[in-house]
Amino acid sequence: MPDWLQIILRTFIAVTSLFIATKFLGKRQVSQLSFFEYITGISIGSIVAYTSLELQQKWYLGVVSLAVWVAIAFGMEMIQLKSKRLRTLIDGKETVLIKHGKILEENLKKERLTTDELLEQLRKKNVFLVSDVEFAMIEPSGDINVLLKKENQPLTPKHLGIKVGPEEEPQAVIMDGKILDEPLTKLGLNRDWLKTELEKIGVTSENVFLGQVDSYGQLYVDLYDDQIQVPQPQEKASLLATLKKCEADMEMFGLSTNHSDAKAMYEQCSRQLQKVIEDVKPLLIR
Incomplete structure (x- = not known):
């Protein structure tokens, strides 16, 4: 067999073996790899390259070596899943670098x-003052995580005592100008509903680069033509405003009438509607 054909076959076998090995071991980002996993990745890559090009050696020996490396790596992963002590021994543990706004120089060394390098990593977290940091620690993967002091943390609805509705994953219903039926069905919608929503904003599906529907059934579109401004959905805000207007009207009717029974009815309806508004408001505020 010609050498070039042997190399093609060996490379095909090596790449196939590598694909199976990586699928078997799972996937992690490079920044999440432990030292052992990093070394394993380099070694497996070297074995695959050597198997592809070294014609003097039998190809199946490279596959055997690859299988042994994969078995060892998989065994180590299983052991680590069951033993905290071994996880700490192999991967290491986190180290606190900043505590209560003070840098721990010994831990840094x-x-x-x-x-x-510490300041660079803090800037990547949008932190520019060490004194703003409550805790900062370096993880075994090398990432630095930061907890800001209470007064420096971003304000959230929870801090204000406001309840907001849960968010679910938006579904892409139009992609590259084509309507996707499966996400529509998952949301309990259909093409007729989608075409109606597109007509409201004056576009067709062919002009939409990406269309997404959120968990509240509101459609957001990005057009091929970036110069065209598309209005944002206002259904929830409009519904909330309408409910508030009805509640205000009930109060006004109650104040304007002199009939005691009518006044009591309007006041009761106003209180009931106010309770409804309080219940649905978290769902209508994003």
Whole structure:
């Protein structure tokens, strides 16, 4: 068999083996790899390259070596899942670098981090003052996570005592100008509903690069032509405003009438509608 054909066959076998191995071991981002996993990845890649090009050696020996590496890596993962002590031994543990706004210099030296590198990582988290940080720690993966002091944390609806409705994953119903039926069905919608919504904003599906529907049934579109401004959905805000107007009208009717029974009826209806508004408001505020 010619050498070039052997290389093609060996490469095909090596790539197939590598694909199976990586699927078997699972997937992680490079930044999440432990030292052992990083070394395993390099070794497996080297074995695959060697198997592809070394014609003097039998190809199946490379596959055997690859299988052994994969078995060891998988075994280590299983052991780590069951033993916290071994996880700490193999992957290491997190180290606190900043505590109550103060840099822990000894821990910084232990992790072989310079002050410049620490400040760089903080800036990546949009933190520019060390004194703003309550805690910062470096994870075994090398990532630095930061907890800001209470007064420096972003304001959320929870801080204001406001309840908001739950958010679910938006569904892409139009992609590259084509309507996707499966996401529509998942939302309990159909093409007729989608065409009606598109008519409201004056576009056709062919002009839509991406169309998404949120968990409240509101359609958001991105057009091929970026110069065209598409109005944002206002159904929820409009519904909330209408309910508030009805509640205000009930109060006004109650104040304007002199009939005691009518006044009592309007006041009762106003209170009931106010309770309805309080119940649905979290769903209508994003």
